[in-house]
Amino acid sequence: MKSEDELGDWRRSHYSTQVTPEIDSEQVTLFGWVSSVRTQGGITFLIVNDKEGMFQVTTVKGRESDELLEKVAGIGEHTSIGVKGTVKKIAKAPNGAEVIPSQIKVFNHAEKPPFSVFGGELPSIDKRLDIRSVDLRREKAQALFKIQRVLQRSLRSFFDERGYSEVRTPKLISTATEGGASLFSVLYYNRPAFLTQSPQLYKEELTLPFEKVYEIGPAFRAEESRTQKHLSEITSVDIEEAFVDYNDVMDTLEALIKRAAAEVADGCAREFEKLKRAPVAIPKSFERLTYDSVVNEVGARRSGISWGDDITGQDVEELGRTHGSFYFITDWPTAAKPFYIRPKTATPKVSESFDLMHGALELASGGTRVESKAMLVKRLKEQKLKPQAFEYHLGVFDYGMPPHAGFGLGLERLMMVLTGEQNIREVTLFPRDKLRLTP
Numbered sequence: 001m002k003s004e005d006e007l008g009d010w011r012r013s014h015y016s017t018q019v020t021p022e023i024d025s026e027q028v029t030l031f032g033w034v035s036s037v038r039t040q041g042g043i044t045f046l047i048v049n050d051k052e053g054m055f056q057v058t059t060v061k062g063r064e065s066d067e068l069l070e071k072v073a074g075i076g077e078h079t080s081i082g083v084k085g086t087v088k089k090i091a092k093a094p095n096g097a098e099v100i101p102s103q104i105k106v107f108n109h110a111e112k113p114p115f116s117v118f119g120g121e122l123p124s125i126d127k128r129l130d131i132r133s134v135d136l137r138r139e140k141a142q143a144l145f146k147i148q149r150v151l152q153r154s155l156r157s158f159f160d161e162r163g164y165s166e167v168r169t170p171k172l173i174s175t176a177t178e179g180g181a182s183l184f185s186v187l188y189y190n191r192p193a194f195l196t197q198s199p200q201l202y203k204e205e206l207t208l209p210f211e212k213v214y215e216i217g218p219a220f221r222a223e224e225s226r227t228q229k230h231l232s233e234i235t236s237v238d239i240e241e242a243f244v245d246y247n248d249v250m251d252t253l254e255a256l257i258k259r260a261a262a263e264v265a266d267g268c269a270r271e272f273e274k275l276k277r278a279p280v281a282i283p284k285s286f287e288r289l290t291y292d293s294v295v296n297e298v299g300a301r302r303s304g305i306s307w308g309d310d311i312t313g314q315d316v317e318e319l320g321r322t323h324g325s326f327y328f329i330t331d332w333p334t335a336a337k338p339f340y341i342r343p344k345t346a347t348p349k350v351s352e353s354f355d356l357m358h359g360a361l362e363l364a365s366g367g368t369r370v371e372s373k374a375m376l377v378k379r380l381k382e383q384k385l386k387p388q389a390f391e392y393h394l395g396v397f398d399y400g401m402p403p404h405a406g407f408g409l410g411l412e413r414l415m416m417v418l419t420g421e422q423n424i425r426e427v428t429l430f431p432r433d434k435l436r437l438t439p
């Protein structure tokens, strides 16, 4: 067993990206994980990664002490280390400077991972996910999750600036909102309960005290199909707002996406370079197609589609090709939408609803909500749901429920579109699907 050091009173003075020619000759304390070791004629180069980037540590036989050289000889890829030393300007090193060490601490030696994180051929995503926290050290993964951080910050500041209150609603619930088929049951003490599929009912109720709310939180879907765009645990970006309708929330959603895409493109130029991709193109305005017009469009291409059918499979692929980037499909048949979506007063067969699409991928859905208790009871019955199961929710409608509207946006799906990733698992830290509950 190789000896390992303790952190003691060592604390970081700089991150890797701050090791530049401007701080030539300064004393620094750095930490990180070794990503490569190369020895050439008595000179050893260690490349060490931290969360910001990488720095180089160089030792020379005869210049550094034997004790230090011996320590360096025991270091391999992934070893976690601390380095105290002097910065030396040198053109060939990352950021134009290297560190000449006076002391090195080795915290943990590392096994060789089952695949190389620092270049070389990658195994299947399933093999990588089995050791996800090591896989996340890959430069590409680092870039993706940096983009996700910038995205989340952008979403939050958009909502905060516009006066939405951030809320957190229960994830253990007693009644389903988005259809029974995709529901996870759990045992809540000794009675049945479920994992929430969306914050739908709570966010609607919260328009009563707060008017405008948003939540970025987990939602659970027991999806049977294991596809590139479905997970069993997602992050849902939800809003709900009083005294507006679906047209207003479509405007809000469009503005949100445009701003998030712009901030991600501005703030993550280096990350897009690492991904070797350009930020997603954002149209001047998002087309709004009614469901009727989509049915006509599909009907012009193939026979057999009738009003009321869902738009799926090949038809969505084709729509995606025709309408390209972001577009809305609005005014869906009432029967195709959940009970809380408001039917149009003049044409109740049609609802005040929308889906936001990017190509063939659904990013969000939303609508104006039913605000009348009698109508909500009727809609529940039409959908073969028991009003008694929604007693608490219906009770709130006795106390001045305002007209309201909102949407739910899948964060991982938005990440797929912003980064050009094809598999939703790549943009999820620890993805869950029918076959995966670990790590």
Ligand code: AMO
Binding pocket: 178, 197, 198, 199, 200, 221, 223, 229, 230, 231, 232, 234, 236, 238, 239, 362, 363, 364, 365, 366, 367, 406, 407, 408, 409, 410, 411, 412, 413
């Ligand atoms: P919906 O069920 O359409 O609407 O979900 C909203 C958005 O969440 C994302 N999403 C998923 N992403 C990955 N894997 C899944 N299994 C998955 N399921 C859903 C999609 C989808 O558009 N309460 C309504 C929203 C509202 O009306 O406010 C709802 O949940 O991006």
